[in-house]
Amino acid sequence: MKIDASKPLEYSTEENSNKIFGFWxxxxxxxxxxxTLFTVYLVMVxxxxxGPSGSELFEIGPVLIETFLLLSSSFTIGxxxxxxxxxxxxxxxxxxxxxxxxGLGFIGIEIDEFFTYVHxxxxxxxxxxxxxxxxxxxxHGAHVSFGFLWGAAIMIQIWRQGINPATANKAFIFSLFWHxxxxxxxxxxxxxxxxxxx
Amino acid sequence: MDLDKFxxxxxxxxxxxxxxxxxxxxxxxxxxxxxxxxGYLWREWLTTVDxxxxxxxxxxxxxxxxxxxxxxxxxxxxxxxxxxxxxLDAQHYNEVFTTHGLIxxxxxxxPFIIGLMNVIIPxxxxxxxxxxxxLNAVSFWLFFMGAMLLNISFVIGGSPDAGWSAYFPLAxxxxxxxxxxxxxSLALQISGIGTLITGVNFIVTILKMRAPGMTLMKMPxxxxxxxxxxxxxxxxxxxxxxALALMMFDRLFGSQFFTxxxxxxxxxxxxxxxxxxxxxxxxxxxxxxxxxxxxxxTFSKKNLYGYTSMVVSMLLISLLSFLVWAHHFYTMGQGxxxxxxxxxxxxxxxxxxxxxxxxxxFTLRKGRITxxxxxxxxxxxxxxxxxxxxxxxxxxxxxxxxxxxNTMFLVAHFHYVxxxxxxxxxxxxxxxxxxxxxxxxxxxxxxxHAFWWIIISFNVTFxxxxxxxxxGMTRRMYTYSEETxxxxxxxxxxxxxxxxxxxxxxxVYNIYWSTRYMPRDTTSxxxxxxxLEWATPSPIPAYNFAIVPKVQTRDAFxxxxxxxxxLFEDKITKIHLPNNTGKPFILGVIFFFLGFFLVFSMWIPAxxxxxxxxxxxxxxxxxxxxxxxxxxxxxxxxxxxxRGETV
Numbered sequence: 126m127k128i129d130a131s132k133p134l135e136y137s138t139e140e141n142s143n144k145i146f147g148f149w150x151x152x153x154x155x156x157x158x159x160x161t162l163f164t165v166y167l168v169m170v171x172x173x174x175x176g177p178s179g180s181e182l183f184e185i186g187p188v189l190i191e192t193f194l195l196l197s198s199s200f201t202i203g204x205x206x207x208x209x210x211x212x213x214x215x216x217x218x219x220x221x222x223x224x225x226x227x228g229l230g231f232i233g234i235e236i237d238e239f240f241t242y243v244h245x246x247x248x249x250x251x252x253x254x255x256x257x258x259x260x261x262x263x264x265h266g267a268h269v270s271f272g273f274l275w276g277a278a279i280m281i282q283i284w285r286q287g288i289n290p291a292t293a294n295k296a297f298i299f300s301l302f303w304h305x306x307x308x309x310x311x312x313x314x315x316x317x318x319x320x321x322x323x
Numbered sequence: 324m325d326l327d328k329f330x331x332x333x334x335x336x337x338x339x340x341x342x343x344x345x346x347x348x349x350x351x352x353x354x355x356x357x358x359x360x361x362g363y364l365w366r367e368w369l370t371t372v373d374x375x376x377x378x379x380x381x382x383x384x385x386x387x388x389x390x391x392x393x394x395x396x397x398x399x400x401x402x403x404x405x406x407x408x409x410x411l412d413a414q415h416y417n418e419v420f421t422t423h424g425l426i427x428x429x430x431x432x433x434p435f436i437i438g439l440m441n442v443i444i445p446x447x448x449x450x451x452x453x454x455x456x457x458l459n460a461v462s463f464w465l466f467f468m469g470a471m472l473l474n475i476s477f478v479i480g481g482s483p484d485a486g487w488s489a490y491f492p493l494a495x496x497x498x499x500x501x502x503x504x505x506x507x508s509l510a511l512q513i514s515g516i517g518t519l520i521t522g523v524n525f526i527v528t529i530l531k532m533r534a535p536g537m538t539l540m541k542m543p544x545x546x547x548x549x550x551x552x553x554x555x556x557x558x559x560x561x562x563x564x565x566a567l568a569l570m571m572f573d574r575l576f577g578s579q580f581f582t583x584x585x586x587x588x589x590x591x592x593x594x595x596x597x598x599x600x601x602x603x604x605x606x607x608x609x610x611x612x613x614x615x616x617x618x619x620x621t622f623s624k625k626n627l628y629g630y631t632s633m634v635v636s637m638l639l640i641s642l643l644s645f646l647v648w649a650h651h652f653y654t655m656g657q658g659x660x661x662x663x664x665x666x667x668x669x670x671x672x673x674x675x676x677x678x679x680x681x682x683x684x685f686t687l688r689k690g691r692i693t694x695x696x697x698x699x700x701x702x703x704x705x706x707x708x709x710x711x712x713x714x715x716x717x718x719x720x721x722x723x724x725x726x727x728x729n730t731m732f733l734v735a736h737f738h739y740v741x742x743x744x745x746x747x748x749x750x751x752x753x754x755x756x757x758x759x760x761x762x763x764x765x766x767x768x769x770x771x772h773a774f775w776w777i778i779i780s781f782n783v784t785f786x787x788x789x790x791x792x793x794x795g796m797t798r799r800m801y802t803y804s805e806e807t808x809x810x811x812x813x814x815x816x817x818x819x820x821x822x823x824x825x826x827x828x829x830x831v832y833n834i835y836w837s838t839r840y841m842p843r844d845t846t847s848x849x850x851x852x853x854x855l856e857w858a859t860p861s862p863i864p865a866y867n868f869a870i871v872p873k874v875q876t877r878d879a880f881x882x883x884x885x886x887x888x889x890l891f892e893d894k895i896t897k898i899h900l901p902n903n904t905g906k907p908f909i910l911g912v913i914f915f916f917l918g919f920f921l922v923f924s925m926w927i928p929a930x931x932x933x934x935x936x937x938x939x940x941x942x943x944x945x946x947x948x949x950x951x952x953x954x955x956x957x958x959x960x961x962x963x964x965x966r967g968e969t970v
Contacts, residue, residue, distance in 0.1 A: 143454045147527040150557060154519055158561035161598075165569065165580070165591065172586030174579070249578045253586030256578035260569065274937065278944050295944070 128290060133210055135297035137290050148298045152305050159309050162261045163316060169257040170321075176251035179258075179321025182242060188318045191234050192310065195269075198227035199307040202300045209296055214288055218280060221296070224303065225276045228269055235266050258317070265313060268306055275299060328502065328923055329479050334415055336398075341478040370903040372456040374441050375760060375863055377463050381438030382753070384467055386831070388431040391474065393827060395423035397820055400784070404817035406805040416801035417484035418503065422473065424487030429511065430470040432607040432741070435749040437466075437521055440549050440610065442760055444525060446856035446863065447543045449534025449872040449879075454527040456901045457943070462517040462524065464911025469514025472918045476506040480923065483507035486799065488596055488651075489570070491581035491589040496574050502922050508571040509918040515563050522556030525549060534855070536874035540634070543854040543878070544620075544627060547634055548613025551641050552606050558645070559602035566595035575924060590655065597648035605644040607741070609637055611748030612679060615701050618755055619683050621850055622698040623690025626878065629682040636675035643672045653721045654728045662721035669719035673712060680705060695850070696770035700751035703778045704743040711739030714789065729799075732792025738785045750777075750830070758849045762862040763841040765833050773829035780822025787812040787819075845967045853881035858890055860965035866898040866953060869962050895958050901950040910939045 128137045136142045170179065205220035239259070242248075249259045279299055283292045331337050355361050368376060398419050402411045411419065445453055453459050476482040483503040485494035494504045529550045533542070542550075570592070572578040579587040620627045627633065649657060649665040683705060692698070714736040718727055727733055758764045796809050803809050847861040858880045859868055870891040876882040883890045917932035 143527055143531050146531060147454060147523055150523045150526050154523065154557045154561050156561075157558050158565060161562050161565040161595065165565070165595075168588065168591060169580075169586065172588065174584070174586040176585075249572070249576060251579070251585070253579045253582075253588060256569075256572065256580050256587075260572060260578070274941075275944075278941055282945065291947075 134288065134290050134293040135209075136294075141290055141294040144294055145298060145301075148301055152301065155305065159264070159312070162257075162264055163312065166257040166261045166317065169253040171254070172252060173254040174252040176255055177245070177247050178254065179317070180323075182245070182247055183318050183321045185318070185322060187234050187238055188314065191231050192314055194227045194231045194234075195307055195310050198224045198231075199304050201227070202303045206297060206300050209288055209293055212288060214283065217288070217296075218284060221276060221280050221283075225273055225280070228273050228276070228303075232266060232270055232273065235262065235269075261317065262313065265306065265309055268302075268309075272299070272302055272306060275302070331478060331481050334412070336411070336415065337477060344475075344478060365905070366903065369908045370460075370905045372460050372901050372903055372907075373865060374445055374453045374456065374459060377459055378438045378441030378443075379760065380463060381434045381441060381466070384470065385431050385435035385438060385749075388426050388434070388470060389827070392423050392426040392431055393824060395419045395426070397824060399423065400813075400817040400820040402801060403803070403809075403813050405814060406803055406807070406810050408802055411801065413801050414484065417486075417799070418477065418482035420799055421483045421486055421489075421503075421507075422477070425473065425483070425507070425511070426470075428487070428603070428607065428741075429514065430466075430473065432745045432749070433518065433603075434466055434470075435753075436552075436607060436610045436745070437462075437518070439614070439749065439752050439756065440525065443756055443856055444546060444549055445528065445532070446759075446859060446867060447546050447854050448529060448532060448537060449855045449868060449874065450528065450532040451867045451871070451898065452532075452901070453524055454532060455524050457904060457907060458520055458524055460904070460907035461910060462521040464907050465517030465520070465914060466514040468911040468915035469510045469512075469517065469918070472513065472915055472922075473506055473510035475919075476503060476510070480506070488600065489592070490596075491573075491592040492583050494570070494592075495581060496577075497582075504570070505574055505922040508567045508574065509921055512564065512567045512571070513914050513918050515560055515567070518556060519560045519564070522553040522560065525553045526557065529553075534872045534874050534879075537879070540631070541874060541877045541879075544616035544630070544633060545610070545613035545854075548609045548611075548616075548637060551637050552609045555602045555606050555609075555641050555644065559599045559606070562595060563599035563603075566592065566599065569595070571921070575921065590652075593652050593655065594648065597651045598645070601648045601651065602641075602644040604741075605640055607745040609640065611745050612637065614748045614752040614755070615683065615704060617854065618697045618701045618751055619686050620878070621755075621853055622693050622695060622701075623687050624851075625686055625690045627682070628685035628688075629678075630877065632678055633682055636678045639675040640672060643668055643675075647672065650719060650721075650724075653724045666719055666721040670716055673716050676712060680709065695754075696765070696767055696774055697751040697755040699771065699774050700747045700754075703774075704747050704751075707739060707743040707747075707778075707781070711736060711741075711743065715740060727792060729797050730792035731788040731796045731798055734798050735785050735788035735792060738788070742781060742785075747777075755850065756856070758844050759847075759856055759861050759863065761838075762847075763837060763843050764849055765837045766841060769829060769833040769836060773826050773833060776822055776826030776829060780819045780826055782819070784816050784819030784823055787816045791816075847966070848880075851884075853878040855880055855890075858883070860962065862965070864958075864961050864965060866900060866958065869895050869898075869958050895955050895962075897952045897954050898958060899950055899952055902948050904946070904948065906939060906943050906946070910936065910943075913939060 127139070130137070136145065201220050202224045205217050205224060208216035208220055239262075242255075247255050249256055276299055279292070279295050283296065286292055355364060368380065371377060398411060399416070402408050402416055441453070441459070445451070481501040481503045483489065483494075483499075483506055484501070485499050485504060489504060489507055492498055494507070529542075529546060569578070569580045573580050573582065579585040581587050581589050581592045583589060616627055616633065646668040647665055649661060650669045653662050653665070694702075714732070718724055718733060718736055754765055754770055791809055791812050794809065796803065796807070844861060847859065848857045850857075855872055855874070858872060868891075870893050872879065872890040873892060874890070875888055879888075879890060882888045913932050913935045917929055917936065920926075920929035920932060
């Protein structure tokens with residue numbers, strides 16, 4: 126394994142830079158995935174049959190907290206990667222832990238939100254609008270949950286092996302994924318909640 | 324739990340299938356045990372991460388599926404061969420035409436192409452491997468398990484029966500209450516994820532791992548076609564992922580995406596399906612164009628005419644392929660403007676395709692042509708595909724389509740496009756690259772026998788369908804009365820289908836015969852090839868190239884031979900290779916069970932399987948296997964042995 130010392134650790138081998146490029150291509154595939162879900166949602170948004178519409182359902186409070194948590198966690202994962210480049214293992218672990226905890230908080234609020242909706246009689250089965258809402262939010266939420274497990278697995282590896290080309294590469298790719306979830310959330314915030322509340 | 328759901332009732336043919344599947348399985352298990360091949364199978368194949376072996380497994384699976392889909396086709400042609408036939412009942416016929424379409428496109432044509440791509444692409448670009456070898460194994464096993472899941476549907480619970488396009492509301496729980504369409508959504512989802520991973524893997528491989536000196540515009544045409552194909556895969560397959568997920572939610576969890584009440588919209592399915600489905604057509608056809616380009620150049624002993632225009636036309640086709648999806652449902656109540664837009668974009672595809680046809684003809688012009696088996700398929704492709712293309716332009720006219728829509732004319736058209744455009748291509752590529760992989764050629768005389776059977780019978784089978792369509796015979800009609808007058812042409816078509824079957828049997832017999840009797844090739848360049856894959860010994864060593872080639876021209880190997888431009892100048896050094904791993908196979912098996920449990924709504928086992936998948940992913944992440952090195956001495960010894968020198 127040839128290590129190129131002139132590059133950051135996460136890019137330092139051919140395998141590493143291929144993995145990062147490959148992950149960008151994968152994110153390229155995630156864009157049509159979410160674009161399709163948004164399209165389905167926008168087609169369905171007014172088809173709420175006898176069920177509630179978005180403006181009757183959405184509450185801005187929890188959504189703002191969710192937004193705050195996810196956007197801040199995107200900042201802290203950036204700090205984690207910065208610490209990684211400086212070789213500060215402990216700081217990196219702390220920032221990753223904060224990131225994942227905020228992710229967990231986000232998931233908790235989203236689950237609570239889903240329970241509230243179902244409690245008010247707005248279920249996946251109620252209308253086309255609600256089906257598409259639950260599937261769009263659920264897909265994003267599933268990504269965040271998966272990201273939580275993934276990030277935790279990487280933390281264990283860094284804790285055990287320290288910062289090396291392999292773990293740095295994994296952490297960097299994970300940070301790309303986490304930022305991407307943030308971008309998707311901004312679209313959800315704008316086109317689902319703000320538009321729905323208007 | 325209700326065991327009754329697993330049973331399929333009443334069809335002697337399906338009981339026959341059940342017995343033959345059971346017998347074949349027992350036969351394989353007993354055979355493996357008797358010949359003590361379990362260890363060999365596990366070590367050499369199930370755990371392999373070698374792109375060549377993975378490619379061979381893809382091709383084997385595709386050939387198996389060709390026969391499964393072919394039997395479906397024969398049953399359909401037999402059922403409609405004469406008026407009032409009583410061979411299949413309506414339900415069974417529905418299941419047969421649905422699985423025929425699914426299997427031929429998703430589990431035969433595409434894996435065959437992905438198989439050739441796996442074997443050849445790293446060699447053509449002078450690379451030692453694909454970018455992510457273990458992920459490549461994951462792709463294969465997901466595809467394979469998806470295919471198996473669809474295949475067991477006939478005998479456990481019932482097959483999908485709403486057509487390969489599974490239009491709603493027909494495919495909804497209300498109108499298709501059996502588990503068939505659950506199988507549809509899950510089997511396609513699992514293999515589709517595998518395909519998407521392949522797409523990512525090959526884009527990285529081609530863009531990042533080319534031999535030094537091979538710029539994009541020096542890449543062989545097959546590599547170009549595969550690159551563009553994989554870009555289409557990466558953009559189109561996520562749409563299928565979403566469509567299938569929504570279908571699953573509708574059928575398993577009662578959501579309201581495609582229902583007729585509660586705000587659902589059935590046309591949403593048609594749109595999502597074809598936004599993926601139309602590019603899918605080009606996913607199977609563009610690599611075929613690449614294969615033909617290689618074969619025509621090799622056997623005309625000329626450079627490919629119009630290299631740049633070939634690349635540009637493929638890029639245009641890939642772009643247009645995303646802009647035509649609504650031509651699949653002109654008659655389902657769209658406005659005039661929408662139909663006109665899709666009519667024009669559809670016809671526009673004929674332009675870049677025509678450019679390619681002319682380029683091939685100009686490559687042939689004044690060439691020193693040798694009529695080998697792969698070349699014969701290529702030459703037959705040109706006129707037959709043109710018939711398919713011209714009838715395609717006829718169908719592209721929205722107003723005229725009100726006449727042809729859903730008739731046998733359409734069936735004839737797409738068989739005239741897909742069979743020469745994909746099937747002949749993979750057979751040609753199979754004959755062409757076979758000696759590279761196995762070190763001996765297929766028998767030419769048997770190959771040509773099979774060729775003539777297949778080409779003539781193909782036309783006998785499908786040409787009559789154009790006329791049947793114009794006479795008004797709709798597709799998917801399981802029987803008809805004498806007065807319609809459809810009988811004689813259908814009988815002719817059935818006779819053609821028998822001929823096709825004979826052709827394919829000869830093709831397989833050829834593989835068997837050649838394996839036993841053909842002399843081994845010692846030159847490793849039996850066709851006087853042009854591209855880098857012919858510069859390695861055959862069969863190919865695990866590391867592909869002892870020395871990474873340096874490329875200066877297009878068709879690098881040809882110029883190395885003609886103009887003495889050296890390819891291999893560096894010294895042989897140790898080579899890094901990945902270790903085999905059983906994890907991708909195990910992951911695939913768990914995905915199979917997850918799919919199966921979801922099909923039958925068995926929630927607790929499904930959750931267990933889901934957790935199993937997460938555990939496997941974690942296991943792969945924690946894996947610290949860094950592979951191994953082959954020493955320089957070992958490489959030198961292997962090279963000498965493969966090139967027929969004594970060590």
